[in-house]
Amino acid sequence: MPVHNAEIADLFERLGNLLELEGANPFRVRAYRAAARTVRGYPESMADLVGSGADLHQLPNIGGDLAGKIQTVVETGRLPLLEEIESRVPGQLSDLMAVEGLGPKRVRTLYDELHIRSVEDLRRAATSGRIRALPGFGEKTEQKIIAGLDNLSVRKGRTPLPEAEETARSLVAWLEACKGVREVTVAGSFRRRKDTVGDLDMLVVAGKRSGVMDRLRSFDEVREVVSAGEKRATVLLRSGMQVDLRVVAGVSKGAALLYFTGSKPHNIAIRRLAVDRKWKLNEYGLFRGKRRIAGRTEKEVYGRLGMAWVPPELREDRGEVEAAKRRRLPKLVRLEHIRGDLHCHTSATDGRLSIEKMARAAAKMGYRYLSINDHTRHVTVAGGLDADKLLRQIEAIDRLNERVDGITILKSSEVDILEDGSLDLPDDVLRHLDFTVCAVHYGFGLSREKQTERILRAMDNPCFNILAHPTGRLIRERAPYAVDLPRLMEGARERGCVMEVNAHPARLDLNDEGCRMARDAGVRVVISTDAHSDSDLRYLRFGVDQARRGWMTAEDVLNTRGVRALKQALRRS
DNA sequence: GCCGTTTTCGGCCCGACTGTTTTCAGTCG
Numbered sequence: 039m040p041v042h043n044a045e046i047a048d049l050f051e052r053l054g055n056l057l058e059l060e061g062a063n064p065f066r067v068r069a070y071r072a073a074a075r076t077v078r079g080y081p082e083s084m085a086d087l088v089g090s091g092a093d094l095h096q097l098p099n100i101g102g103d104l105a106g107k108i109q110t111v112v113e114t115g116r117l118p119l120l121e122e123i124e125s126r127v128p129g130q131l132s133d134l135m136a137v138e139g140l141g142p143k144r145v146r147t148l149y150d151e152l153h154i155r156s157v158e159d160l161r162r163a164a165t166s167g168r169i170r171a172l173p174g175f176g177e178k179t180e181q182k183i184i185a186g187l188d189n190l191s192v193r194k195g196r197t198p199l200p201e202a203e204e205t206a207r208s209l210v211a212w213l214e215a216c217k218g219v220r221e222v223t224v225a226g227s228f229r230r231r232k233d234t235v236g237d238l239d240m241l242v243v244a245g246k247r248s249g250v251m252d253r254l255r256s257f258d259e260v261r262e263v264v265s266a267g268e269k270r271a272t273v274l275l276r277s278g279m280q281v282d283l284r285v286v287a288g289v290s291k292g293a294a295l296l297y298f299t300g301s302k303p304h305n306i307a308i309r310r311l312a313v314d315r316k317w318k319l320n321e322y323g324l325f326r327g328k329r330r331i332a333g334r335t336e337k338e339v340y341g342r343l344g345m346a347w348v349p350p351e352l353r354e355d356r357g358e359v360e361a362a363k364r365r366r367l368p369k370l371v372r373l374e375h376i377r378g379d380l381h382c383h384t385s386a387t388d389g390r391l392s393i394e395k396m397a398r399a400a401a402k403m404g405y406r407y408l409s410i411n412d413h414t415r416h417v418t419v420a421g422g423l424d425a426d427k428l429l430r431q432i433e434a435i436d437r438l439n440e441r442v443d444g445i446t447i448l449k450s451s452e453v454d455i456l457e458d459g460s461l462d463l464p465d466d467v468l469r470h471l472d473f474t475v476c477a478v479h480y481g482f483g484l485s486r487e488k489q490t491e492r493i494l495r496a497m498d499n500p501c502f503n504i505l506a507h508p509t510g511r512l513i514r515e516r517a518p519y520a521v522d523l524p525r526l527m528e529g530a531r532e533r534g535c536v537m538e539v540n541a542h543p544a545r546l547d548l549n550d551e552g553c554r555m556a557r558d559a560g561v562r563v564v565i566s567t568d569a570h571s572d573s574d575l576r577y578l579r580f581g582v583d584q585a586r587r588g589w590m591t592a593e594d595v596l597n598t599r600g601v602r603a604l605k606q607a608l609r610r611s
Numbered sequence: 612g613c614c615g616t617t618t619t620c621g622g623c624c625c626g627a628c629t630g631t632t633t634t635c636a637g638t639c640g
Contacts, residue, residue, distance in 0.1 A: 065623055069612035101613050139629090141638050176631060237640085265639090267628050272639085282640070284627095297625090302640080309624045314617095320625055 040085035040486075046111050047078035050104075053120045055132040058142040059149075060123065072099035075303070077108070081551040082524055088112040098355075128155040138186035138264070139179065147172060161187050185262070189274060196234035197279055198513055199580060200543040203228075205259070205279060206238055212257050213240065213283075218248030220288065225298035230350045231583035233546045234513065237280040241298050243291050254283055290322040292335035297321035303355035304348075311343045311359070319343075351586040356554070370586040371565075373579050375598040378407035381452065381475055381506060381538065381566030382575070386431060387412040388420035390571040393431075393447065394438055399572035401445035407601045409448035410435060411475050411506075414462040416454040423451070425467045432470050446601050448472045452506060457481045459495025461502065468501040473608045475538065475566075477506035478519065486520035493521065494529045503608050504564055505530065507540040507547040515544070523552060527559035534610040536596060537561055541581025542568040553588020562607065563590065564597045 054070035076099045077084060087094060089112075094105035111117050120129075127149070134145045134157065148154040151172055152163050160183065163169050169180040197205075206224045213222045219242055223229070226239030242250050251271050255263055264272040264280070271283045286294040297305060298321070312319035317326050323333025324342050332342040340347050345362035349370055352358040361367045382396055383389030389396070393410055400408035412431065413422035423431065428451060435447050453476045454462035461468065461476060468474055476496055484492065496502055508526065509518035530537060537556050540547045545568065548556060556563055565581040567574055585595060592598040596607050 063612080066612050068623080072613080099613065103612060139638070143637060174631070174636075178630060182629090239640085265628055270627055270640090272628090284640095298640090300640090302624095306624055313624075318625080322626090 040083065041112050041115060043077050043080055043084055046084055046108060047074040049111060049117045049120060050074035050077065050107075052129065052132045053117065053123070055135050055142070056120070056123045056127060056129070059127060059131055059146050061142075061146075069099065069101075069104070072303075073104045076100060079551070081555050084108050085112050086522070130156045133157060134160060136190065137183060138189060139182045140186065144175070147174065157187065157190070189262075195514070196236050197277075198234055198543055199228070199231065199583070202235040202238060202279070205275065205277065206240075209238070209240065209257060209259075209281065213242060213250060213253060216244075216248065216250050216253040219244045219250050219253075221291070223295060225295055226282075226300060229299045230301065230353055231587060233549055233580075233584060235279075237282050239298050240281060240283045241291075241294055242283060242285045243288050244285050245287070248285070250283075250285055254281070284321070286321065288334065289330070290333050292337070292339050293319070293323045293333040294321045296336050296339055299350050299353060301354050304353035304359070307355050307359045308340075308343060308345070311345075315343075349586065351583065352589065354587075368589050368591050371582060371590050371592045371595050371598065373582045375592040375595070376405075376565065376578060376582065377600065378405045378409070378446075378448075378597050378604070379567050379569065379575055379578060380409045380448070380450070380504070380564045380597050381411045381540070382408060382569040383412055383420075383452075384410055386427070387417075387422060388570060393435060394442060396569070396572060396575075397438065397442055397445055397447050399575060401442070403575060405445060407446040407448050407604070409450040409472065409475075411450045411452040413452050413479075414454045416456065416462045417479050422454070422462070425463055428463065428467060429470065448601075450475055452477055454479055455493060455496045457484070457492065459492045459498075461496060461499055465499065465501050471501075472605060473503040474501055475504045475506045476502050478510055482510060482516075482519040484519070486522055489519055490522040490525055493526055497529055497533050497535050500610055502533075502535055503610070504536045504538050506538045506566075507545050507568070508537055508552065509547050509549075511547050511549075512544050513546065518547075523555060524559070527555055527561050530561045531559055535561075536608065537563045539563050539565045539581045539585050539595075540568050541565055541577045541579070541584075542574070543577060543580050546580060546584050548584065548588070550584050550587035553585050553590055555588075557589050557594055562594060562596050565595055566597070 050070045051074045054067045058067045076097055088109050094100050094108055131145055134140055154160050154163055164180050164183045169175050170177045210222045221243040223241045225241050228235045244250050251266050254271055259275045260273045261276045262274045264274055269285050273281050284298055309319045323330040324339050332338040337347045346365050346367055348358050348362050384393050384396055397408050413420040415422045415424045432449050435449050439447050449471045450473055453474050455476050455478050511518040537548055565585055567577040569575045596604055
């Protein structure tokens with residue numbers, strides 16, 4: 039079983055934690071964490087890279103030493119340095135650092151003085167009042183540790199973006215109604231439009247003594263105030279989501295927005311640019327000595343640093359800093375560019391509405407076309423269509439096109455890709471469609487090699503046009519199936535096939551990294567909702583978010599084109 | 612441990628809040 043990137047990243051994080059506990063050079067600790075971040079987010083598996091003899095040293099934050107360690111982990115499944123350190127200090131100490139308020143120093147003290155080595159040990163010591171007596175600790179710290187242990191189970195992982203939007207909307211409205219508050223913006227990964235959001239980062243522009251901190255405390259959903267000062271506060275909501283609020287004056291708004299939007303690696307990269315000029319960038323502005331030379335808007339700050347304004351979706355330190363310096367940032371696709379949706383279901387299978395109702399809903403949204411993509415026979419749970427039923431649906435669409443004005447209904451299908459790589463309906467049936475959207479719906483457990491071969495074989499069929507939800511992941515429910523995505527991209531490019539960016543909030547598949555990979559490989563995409571009712575058509579914007587995060591322009595997205603150009607672009611040569 | 616139009620050494624982003632302290636260390640974002 040090949041080692042997964044996440045496992046390597048976990049080992050590096052663990053090692054970083056333990057080194058920090060031992061009082062190692064903080065920059066060395068940081069290097070392990072940076073490497074963990076790189077490995078975790080890298081779109082290709084380290085195991086494959088090592089297998090193909092790639093030069094890991096080329097990856098950001100990976101030098102000669104860590105390249106060697108990655109290779110060792112891939113080949114042996116072990117990290118000798120970690121084992122060596124764990125022989126001196128128990129490995130579980132790394133877990134204790136996840137408790138709020140506990141960092142390396144305190145965990146070290148707890149271990150040295152009270153031999154606390156696990157979460158269970160910690161709770162026993164805290165509830166029996168033994169922690170308050172330690173030097174540097176006290177009664178309040180002890181109480182905080184107990185609360186932190188409770189929150190360990192309350193705090194959820196990351197929240198899907200649409201759910202975070204609900205919370206954000208009501209919280210913004212609540213804060214905006216506060217006297218003295220001039221502006222409320224949600225920053226952080228929310229503003230960067232990541233598919234899931236960790237904490238909600240709220241930036242408030244307000245005068246002194248606005249009372250916004252009290253306003254935040256009195257928000258109905260607040261479960262606990264973690265900390266609250268004059269300028270920043272942290273609260274935990276009942277949902278388990280954490281909110282960080284920051285108050286700034288108008289003169290600092292741009293700098294604060296920049297700082298609070300992140301990402302952290304992006305911030306570090308641009309602060310470094312400031313340092314290069316002997317300036318200083320913080321959340322209050324860009325400073326030359328004590329003089330503020332920029333800060334009111336983001337554009338001003340970027341401009342002073344010699345960069346174009348960077349769209350938040352790109353702020354991940356994945357080449358955007360360099361591109362902004364050279365004024366080479368892509369002109370990202372926008373929702374207004376989209377002219378139609380190319381994946382929806384009707385009541386013929388598992389959708390809720392008729393073809394006509396879906397088409398009229400799409401027309402009302404200003405779309406020029408909508409394609410109908412009901413399942414095929416193998417997907418029995420959805421009542422998939424057989425050849426006869428699909429042919430009858432095609433005729434029905436022809437008739438509807440004659441009487442429904444303002445929109446073209448495109449004839450398509452979500453064709454199941456069978457385990458041997460064949461398509462679920464015969465070619466002479468599929469040829470009656472305007473194009474096909476093909477997908478894997480079972481056999482997720484195939485080996486990476488077999489899954490990749492299966493899909494590539496399906497692409498060999500000239501009737502294959504678009505690969506729907508290419509990795510099959512369901513956010514927080516199902517991991518992507520094992521597949522060689524770079525090879526699929528290459529295969530799609532060679533054959534003139536297209537990738538779907540499935541905009542359904544549970545999927546977002548391709549994700550941002552997948553979009554970037556498609557763009558770099560020269561593969562076009564379509565952004566579609568997989569709608570099962572009219573309201574689902576509104577999901578399209580979430581797909582646009584991920585495409586933007588993947589650096590995509592309107593040119594890269596085929597359903598920004600008119601119907602004729604779309605059909606032309608989908609045609610396989 | 613990484614990184615490099617001030618390259619192979621000497622840097623490495625910067626500030627707020629809390630609690631325990633009596634001037635600041637630890638933690639966090």
